Amino acid sequence: MEDEHIMETIGMTRVIIRDGKVVSVDTPKLTFCPLFYKYRDMHVIDSDTVRKNIEQRISEYGLFTERRDLSQGTFVGFGTSEIFMSALKRGTLDAVVSACDGAGTVITASPELVQGIGARLSGLVKTSPIPAVIERLEALGAAVLDPDHASIEQVAGVRRAFEMGFGRVGVTLVDPAEARACKSIASGSQETVTFLVHTTGLRCTADTARWCDLVTACASRDIREHVSKRALLQAGKSIPIYAMTSRGKELLLDRAKDVTRPMVIYPSPLPALQGDQPEPLL
Template identity: 45%
Template sequence: MDEHIIEAAGKTRVVVRDGKVVEVGEPVIRSCPLAERFSSPVREMTREEIKKNIEARIRGFGMCTPAREVLADPDFVLFGASELMSAAVRRGDLDAAVIACDGAGTVLARNPRLVQGIGGRMSGLVKTSPIPAVIRRIEENGGTVLDPATARIDPVSGVEAAVQAGHQAVAVTVASPAVAVEVRRRYPDVLIVGVHLTGLSVDEAEQMAAVADIVAVCASRHLREAAGRRALLQAGTAVPVFALTQRGKEIVLDKIRETDRQVVVTGGTLPVAGPRGPEPLV
């Protein structure tokens, strides 16, 4: 069965089968300033609005279909995980990024346009099915699909494949604190980027903050607190991204150096909250 399960717009479970949205769960949060800036905005967290957003992604770039576009150039947000990683790959600070793609599962990407094209358009991917056209397109653009037969999502094995391929500076996106801990235990030098982390418990938030280099805290109350205490740098205030290690901090600062957008930098005690954020934090 061609089935793809996504956590979108604040942890809402969405199921796509054969290019059609067949199930939308109950939204976990009421609003998110980032979702309001999507190309297909979600201004109100309802099942209907979230379904429209996913359908717009399917039409716009072929998400969860054989038409899936896998390359992109422009930043969708300044400090998004894919934006930070793709810029680092382009600069040569990273050799490769291990990320997840609908229709392919875990992917080893060496092309910065591939990192951005996959990650910049993807919400939290829980499960996916192999789509040969998408896998072929990824491989044609310098990517390696971990398991073309099943499209499994396995960050630990993805990092292992990257290391075995000879890459020494590897980043990986991780949505599970337990997986992040395992990656750090087995591969101490990998750059861990935490994503799609709404709803963590206190213990899970502390686990993630202890091992990650960079985290996007999404609507997680506990991760804002845990990461904020440890962070060396906070990027953004509405939906903050925290750099928790010196290496993570350098990745963010190098992104600032190369952007032509206006940026304010100030000292302060973290975390810093903006006038608006996701509501409620969970």
């Protein structure tokens, strides 16, 4: 099987990596991201800056290679992996289904591994198996759904997690329709907590997102203009994450307990957007 990995990453740029090398970088759909401006001093998103960033991630963290670093500290206050990490630490979740380069869908109960997988990875569309990465994940107690093909099948991952005996399972999803499917799998005392990610350009209404416990706004116009108005809680102001349910709200508050920096909490109509937003919104 060809070693190939595809991302839609900074600025919704499609990037292809083969054998640890960036071989293709499309034209970004966004020109500015406040997150990468803050943490990487990236004033303008273009193909060259995206290429350099991905090459840096490969060099420093071993993404898409057998050198993959699976031990990462906190990257942002309220990132997807950080929120799930805190929920696992506090017992709000029993396991998380996520996607990892070189392994595809992964089920783990380890807070540290959830963070190690997700901290430096975003927008993974397709990946292929890297045996050394899969072996290390399994040695750390994770279950890889499809070690032969490294497929990304989150609904099947939730089903596997319940078969493994986990009761409350968190899952990252890119399709609101899959959120409904994941919810329907749970029975009895089982519960699926759905986190919709990678939403830039997604046509989404509050109705289509009703099966999502958490939603990240990314550079989505629809999330900001429609979905956010039904949210119970917002974390962040430039690229917000919205809790759509009481369980989602609980996860955001779990994470807030672990954030050491000062913060302000007050009632407000949503969305409450401040500062620079991604450009353009799609």
